[in-house]
Amino acid sequence: MSGAIVWLREDLRLADQPAFAAAAREGWVIPVYVLDDETPRHRRIGGAQRWWLHRSLASLDADLRKRGSRLVLRRGVAAHVLADLAAETGARRVHALRHYAPWWRNAERALADKVDLVLHDGVCLLPPGEVRTGAGDLYKIFTPFWRALRDRMPPAASIPAPERLGTPQEWPASDRLEDWALLPTRPDWAGGFDVWTPGETGAAERLEAFLPNVAAYDATRNLPSEEGVSYLSPHLHFGEISVAEVWRRASGPGAEPFLRELAWRDYAQNVILARPDYGKANGLPAFDPFPWRDVADPEVAADFRAWCRGETGYPIVDAGMRELWATGWMHNRVRMIAASFLVKHLLIDWREGERWFWDTLVDADYGSNSVNWQWSAGTGIDANMFVRIMAPLSQSEKFGAADYIRRWVPELSGLDDAVIHDPGEHGARPAAYPEKRIGHRAARERALAALSMIR
Incomplete structure (x- = not known):
C-alpha cells in the first residue's frame, strides 16, 4: 500500500486543510513537522512563537491520535529532511500548503528538485498573485485590492477534517517535542501567556466567542480598554483555523470592517510575493538615505531599551x-x-522595531509585520505619510485607554481619567514612573527636520 507525507508549517490544522485531504486519497499518511532554523537563517521564529509552537504541535498530535495517526517531528533543513524521509518510508509524494515567506518559497523549490512535491492553496482567501488589476499587474494599494478580492468572495466550501487517516505499516522515528526545548525555562517569562489556548480547538473557541461581537467590531476595535477585537491573529498565523473559515463564519450584517482586516492579511502576502525583501528594504527608495539615529550610540540605545521595556514616559506606549x-x-x-x-518620536529605524516584534509577538508574520511597520514608518508602497505623526497622549484619551493603562502600568493605577494619559503635564507623575524620553513637540520638530534632509 502506498502513501504520502504531509509537510506541515504554519498550517497546523485538520479541517479545511487541502494537503491532508489530498494525501488521504493516496493511502497512508505521515504528517510531519520539521523544525528548520537553518533555511530561514536570521528569520528563525522568535521566542514567543516557539512557546506557541510547542503548544500547537502538542494539540495537533493529540487530534491526530484521535484519528489513529500521529505527528512525526524532525529537525534540520526541511528540504533534506523530507527528501530523506520520503526515501526511508517509500512515500509516493509530499503534499503541503503553499507559503509565501521567501525562505519557504526557497525550501519548496529545493524540495521539488528532490521529490514529487504537490503544493495546495489554503493559506489565504485567494492565492497571492491571483488578484490583479485590469492591466494584469499586482495591486500596490490596498483599497482597490480589497474591492477586487471582495468581489470574488465568499470562499469555496470548507473541507471537513478527516475522520480517520491511513497509517504506514511502520512509523518512522520521531523527535520528542520536549527535547526541542521550545518553552522558556531560565527564566520562564511566559507566565502571562496563559491567556492563549494554542491549537485547532482553541482557535475554534476563540472564533465562537468573537462572532456575537463582529457587528460591533468597527465601533470597538480601537478601544484597548474594551474586548472589541477577535484575538484570532496568532491562530490564523499558525494556521490553526483557515482564514476562509473565519470569513465564512463571520460574514453578515455589519461584518465588512472585520472582513477588510482579513483581506489586509492577504494583501500583505501579495506584497512579499512581489517584494521578498520587504522586511529589510524600504518600499519607497526615497527613504533609503533617511538619517535614522544610530542604535550603536549609547543615548539612542537607551531610548530603544526604554521603548522595549515600556519605560518611555508615555503611558499608552508603555502599556502596549x-x-x-x-x-x-x-x-x-x-x-x-x-x-x-519608535520611528517618529525616537527617530529609530523601523527595522529595529520590526525585529523586536518578530521575537516577542506570538502572531509575528513576515508579511503582516513588514507591511504594518512600513505603513507606520511611512516608508511603504501603501503607507501612512511620514508627516502624519501620531500624538500618543491625545490618541490615548481619544480611544479611552485609561483602564488599559491602569492594567499594564500599575505605577499609574491610582490616577483618574483626567490625568492618567499625561500625568507629567498635570503634575501627577508618580516617582516610580519615568519622565518622557522626549516631549511631543520637540519630537515632531526633530522628525520633520530629518524628513526635510531627504527632500
Whole structure:
C-alpha cells in the first residue's frame, strides 16, 4: 500500500486543510513537522512563537491520535529532511500548503528538485498573485485590492477534517517535542501567556466567542480598554483555523470592517510575493538615505531599551509594550501608536522595531509585520505619510485607554481619567514612573527636520 507525507508549517490544522485531504486519497499518511532554523537563517521564529509552537504541535498530535495517526517531528533543513524521509518510508509524494515567506518559497523549490512535491492553496482567501488589476499587474494599494478580492468572495466550501487517516505499516522515528526545548525555562517569562489556548480547538473557541461581537467590531476595535477585537491573529498565523473559515463564519450584517482586516492579511502576502525583501528594504527608495539615529550610540540605545521595556514616559506606549512582553500580543491600535512613537518620536529605524516584534509577538508574520511597520514608518508602497505623526497622549484619551493603562502600568493605577494619559503635564507623575524620553513637540520638530534632509 502506498502513501504520502504531509509537510506541515504554519498550517497546523485538520479541517479545511487541502494537503491532508489530498494525501488521504493516496493511502497512508505521515504528517510531519520539521523544525528548520537553518533555511530561514536570521528569520528563525522568535521566542514567543516557539512557546506557541510547542503548544500547537502538542494539540495537533493529540487530534491526530484521535484519528489513529500521529505527528512525526524532525529537525534540520526541511528540504533534506523530507527528501530523506520520503526515501526511508517509500512515500509516493509530499503534499503541503503553499507559503509565501521567501525562505519557504526557497525550501519548496529545493524540495521539488528532490521529490514529487504537490503544493495546495489554503493559506489565504485567494492565492497571492491571483488578484490583479485590469492591466494584469499586482495591486500596490490596498483599497482597490480589497474591492477586487471582495468581489470574488465568499470562499469555496470548507473541507471537513478527516475522520480517520491511513497509517504506514511502520512509523518512522520521531523527535520528542520536549527535547526541542521550545518553552522558556531560565527564566520562564511566559507566565502571562496563559491567556492563549494554542491549537485547532482553541482557535475554534476563540472564533465562537468573537462572532456575537463582529457587528460591533468597527465601533470597538480601537478601544484597548474594551474586548472589541477577535484575538484570532496568532491562530490564523499558525494556521490553526483557515482564514476562509473565519470569513465564512463571520460574514453578515455589519461584518465588512472585520472582513477588510482579513483581506489586509492577504494583501500583505501579495506584497512579499512581489517584494521578498520587504522586511529589510524600504518600499519607497526615497527613504533609503533617511538619517535614522544610530542604535550603536549609547543615548539612542537607551531610548530603544526604554521603548522595549515600556519605560518611555508615555503611558499608552508603555502599556502596549508591557502587554506585549507579558502576553506575546498587543492591541492593534496600540501597536500603531507604539510603532509610530519608535520611528517618529525616537527617530529609530523601523527595522529595529520590526525585529523586536518578530521575537516577542506570538502572531509575528513576515508579511503582516513588514507591511504594518512600513505603513507606520511611512516608508511603504501603501503607507501612512511620514508627516502624519501620531500624538500618543491625545490618541490615548481619544480611544479611552485609561483602564488599559491602569492594567499594564500599575505605577499609574491610582490616577483618574483626567490625568492618567499625561500625568507629567498635570503634575501627577508618580516617582516610580519615568519622565518622557522626549516631549511631543520637540519630537515632531526633530522628525520633520530629518524628513526635510531627504527632500
